[in-house]
Amino acid sequence: xxxxxxxxxxxxxxxxxxxxxxxxxxxxxxxxxxxxxxxxxxxxxxxxxxxxxxxxxxxxxxxxxxxxxxxxxxxxxxxxxxxxxxxxxxxxxxxxxxxxxxxxxxxxxxxxxxxxxxxxxxxxxxxxxxxxxxxxxxxxxxxxxxxxxxxxxxxxxxxxxxxxxxxxxxxxxxxxxxxxxxxxxxxxxxxxxxxxxxxxxxxxxxxxxxxxxxxxxxxxxxxxxxxxxxxxxxxxxxxxxxxxxxxxxxxxxxxxxxxxxxxxxxxxxxxxxxxxxxxxxxxxxxxxxxxxxxxxxxxxxxxxxxxxxxxxxxxxxxxxxxxxxxxxxxxxxxxxxxxxxxxxxxxxx
Amino acid sequence: xxxxxxxxxxxxxxxxxxxxxxxxxxxxxxxxxxxxxxxxxxxxxxxxxxxxxxxxxxxxxxxxxxxxxxxxxxxxxxxxxxxxxxxxxxxxxxxxxxxxxxxxxxxxxxxxxxxxxxxxxxxxxxxxxxxxxxxxxxxxxxxxxxxxxxxxxxxxxxxxxxxxxxxxxxxxxxxxxxxxxxxxxxxxxxxxxxxxxxxxxxxxxxxxxxxxxxxxxxxxxxxxxxxxxxxxxxxxxxxxxxxxxxxxxxxxxxxxxxxxxxxxx
Numbered sequence: 001x002x003x004x005x006x007x008x009x010x011x012x013x014x015x016x017x018x019x020x021x022x023x024x025x026x027x028x029x030x031x032x033x034x035x036x037x038x039x040x041x042x043x044x045x046x047x048x049x050x051x052x053x054x055x056x057x058x059x060x061x062x063x064x065x066x067x068x069x070x071x072x073x074x075x076x077x078x079x080x081x082x083x084x085x086x087x088x089x090x091x092x093x094x095x096x097x098x099x100x101x102x103x104x105x106x107x108x109x110x111x112x113x114x115x116x117x118x119x120x121x122x123x124x125x126x127x128x129x130x131x132x133x134x135x136x137x138x139x140x141x142x143x144x145x146x147x148x149x150x151x152x153x154x155x156x157x158x159x160x161x162x163x164x165x166x167x168x169x170x171x172x173x174x175x176x177x178x179x180x181x182x183x184x185x186x187x188x189x190x191x192x193x194x195x196x197x198x199x200x201x202x203x204x205x206x207x208x209x210x211x212x213x214x215x216x217x218x219x220x221x222x223x224x225x226x227x228x229x230x231x232x233x234x235x236x237x238x239x240x241x242x243x244x245x246x247x248x249x250x251x252x253x254x255x256x257x258x259x260x261x262x263x264x265x266x267x268x269x270x271x272x273x274x275x276x277x278x279x280x281x282x283x284x285x286x287x288x289x290x291x292x293x294x295x296x297x298x299x300x301x302x303x304x305x306x307x308x309x310x311x312x313x314x315x316x317x318x319x320x321x322x323x324x325x326x327x328x329x330x331x332x333x334x335x336x337x338x339x340x341x342x343x344x345x346x347x348x349x
Numbered sequence: 350x351x352x353x354x355x356x357x358x359x360x361x362x363x364x365x366x367x368x369x370x371x372x373x374x375x376x377x378x379x380x381x382x383x384x385x386x387x388x389x390x391x392x393x394x395x396x397x398x399x400x401x402x403x404x405x406x407x408x409x410x411x412x413x414x415x416x417x418x419x420x421x422x423x424x425x426x427x428x429x430x431x432x433x434x435x436x437x438x439x440x441x442x443x444x445x446x447x448x449x450x451x452x453x454x455x456x457x458x459x460x461x462x463x464x465x466x467x468x469x470x471x472x473x474x475x476x477x478x479x480x481x482x483x484x485x486x487x488x489x490x491x492x493x494x495x496x497x498x499x500x501x502x503x504x505x506x507x508x509x510x511x512x513x514x515x516x517x518x519x520x521x522x523x524x525x526x527x528x529x530x531x532x533x534x535x536x537x538x539x540x541x542x543x544x545x546x547x548x549x550x551x552x553x554x555x556x557x558x559x560x561x562x563x564x565x566x567x568x569x570x571x572x573x574x575x576x577x578x579x580x581x582x583x584x585x586x587x588x589x590x591x592x593x594x595x596x597x598x599x600x601x602x603x604x605x606x607x608x609x610x611x612x613x614x
Contacts, residue, residue, distance in 0.1 A: 055512070075516070076512050077514050077515055077520075082512075083512045089508070092528070092606050102513055103514050136606075154513075160512075
């Protein structure tokens, strides 16, 4: 399969349901062959964006283009898009082969060719041995693989995935993530992936867009969003973060918060907003640093997760890898903490 | 308390099925008259039914009208259900009530109304018009069953068919219709019997043409011989078989869709 991906462009797409605004001036460009994830809580508009690209919902205004051609008025079945749904949505009365063959049948492919290509797609997902099974005889992971094979068997240039792993348990989800990534590399199609699982988004995506209330809050590579969130919403949604409200300034690059005065290596643009510190950027220190009282120490096997209260009142949580011979701090104990250089991020909003 | 409830249950069940059970021995009598218990057993009155051309033609007319009304109500009722379940338009609940109305409206009222219209349009004594009239009575069953089933259908399965290359009609035929098949069958059985044992409207608009219920009705006025219970027993047997097939199909389908609907969010 050598189908190359298509480019996708959303131009100021707007969609409302009564008073509820599902998408508001939604603009996004996806490059050929890119794996783009829409990440956000439920109701943030990510599924509406996907459904308007698939043609299940008509946008109120705006335009959607595939390879520069507007598809806004094109019926769903002409858009030539592959799609994997959260509930698999296999056809219950067709066997595995019948499901995978469906898109080829709709395209009038010759019978022998249908079987050959369907079996090839099933081989890719390692289910060629189960071609004659009915969907209700398959496990969740197998159904998901069939749904994937069915979505790519006709070599679409665009593949949409709507929370495809949402119904699977954690272990299977992690295994399937790696598989999906590998298949996408093999096929080379452009993928738009919708999820509310930030871990999944970080693992799979070339770029990801964090959505809230029908609009993109931040769009970028996973590392960029993780290291440099532009808002409190993004900082809290991706990974975990200690968020401290800014109470004032004590110089150009120093802000006052519940921790006391903190210097920001990147400087502060305003004197409002929040300061974010990732738990992995906080360390216990022997002498220097902020004094803090341990409130909670939770054992995680390979690490301890501490919740401490700084003298100035801020609550900070951090992770400490366990090392042989090192003793854990107990609740009530006073310790000192310090931060990695560049670990403090100023969030203007 | 347990005993009282048990007794109550036995009484209700007896009330429901005992009259039916009486019919079987009565229909098997050798005698000229309705008698219970029968003195000697025979299939004489079953044979009498098939030998009398007026009974046979009445039965054939009933089948003809019944099958026509069933097909008509299935097609129209299914299309109506799609609109009632899927479309958003003003007056939808009113329309829903109108489709169900023949079930609630006194049949005499409907019969009189149809009679007046049919008189004016010269449709009295017209088999096709009678079929349409029966379809009106049968349609509520189709609309009720099919729209209830359609509401349970996971629309993303149809969406999957659409996005993978099927047009709206093709997607419905290939994906939604198989899901609806058991409810269509059940609705078809109900619709058929709604037409098959329809008496009042038929008396008003058939203009003398005899369907099976009309024939039985006329017989009751003149003489009452054991052919009537024989016909009744055969009708009961036919409906039991019909319902049995419907239930089998429904169970098979249930199994297929179970895992799909249980993961629905």
